[in-house]
Amino acid sequence: MMPRRMQNDKPRVAVSRCLLGEPVRYDGAAKPHPQVLHVLARCCELVGLCPELEAGLGVPRPPVQLVEDSQRLRALGRDDPELDVSAALRGSVEHLLPVLRQCAGVVLKSRSPSCGVTSTPVFDAAGRLLRHDSGLFAQALARYLPELPLIEESALEDAATRRHFLQQVRRRHVCLSASCCTTC
Numbered sequence: 001m002m003p004r005r006m007q008n009d010k011p012r013v014a015v016s017r018c019l020l021g022e023p024v025r026y027d028g029a030a031k032p033h034p035q036v037l038h039v040l041a042r043c044c045e046l047v048g049l050c051p052e053l054e055a056g057l058g059v060p061r062p063p064v065q066l067v068e069d070s071q072r073l074r075a076l077g078r079d080d081p082e083l084d085v086s087a088a089l090r091g092s093v094e095h096l097l098p099v100l101r102q103c104a105g106v107v108l109k110s111r112s113p114s115c116g117v118t119s120t121p122v123f124d125a126a127g128r129l130l131r132h133d134s135g136l137f138a139q140a141l142a143r144y145l146p147e148l149p150l151i152e153e154s155a156l157e158d159a160a161t162r163r164h165f166l167q168q169v170r171r172r173h174v175c176l177s178a179s180c181c182t183t184c
């Protein structure tokens with residue numbers, strides 16, 4: 001069978017677009033990250049994604065935060081709690097699945113209500129910090145594609161963690177290249 005991608009291709013890794021230096025944050029800013037731009041880019045093909053843009057929210061847009069109320073976790077407007085973009089953020093994974101299924105790993109922006117991976121603050125309805133958790137896009141992604149190596153950019157700063165992530169990415173890349181299965 002013809003391999004879907006050649007063995008010597010670089011692994012494809014999806015990255016939050018703001019980490020690539022694109023001005024897509026709610027306030028029109030970017031968050032270029034040296035480990036992504038100078039380390040990961042050398043050994044991987046980087047593919048940008050932004051769940052909030054994918055969800056149809058523009059730039060600039062009202063900032064949102066994670067709020068847990070009556071055991072419901074939602075992304076609500078920081079300045080306007082009537083604004084609820086939870087369904088849009090969770091749903092953006094489905095639009096991106098065709099791209100994500102071709103990726104060997106994902107690097108998302110820490111502390112974001114969409115992208116954070118365990119680092120995003122969760123508040124109660126009165127604005128008190130309850131805990132930290134993953135953003136709604138990151139949670140949905142982990143449910144749809146639990147086998148996909150997933151990390152946030154702040155974790156890449158630790159050399160051992162970065163090495164481990166890249167090992168997982170290379171293993172998955174080999175698997176995708178060989179078309180050995182569609183789920184591992």
Ligand code: SF4
Nearest residue numbers: 016018050109112115
């Ligand atoms: S949704 Fe994610 S990729 Fe888009 S600006 Fe926010 S942190 Fe960056």
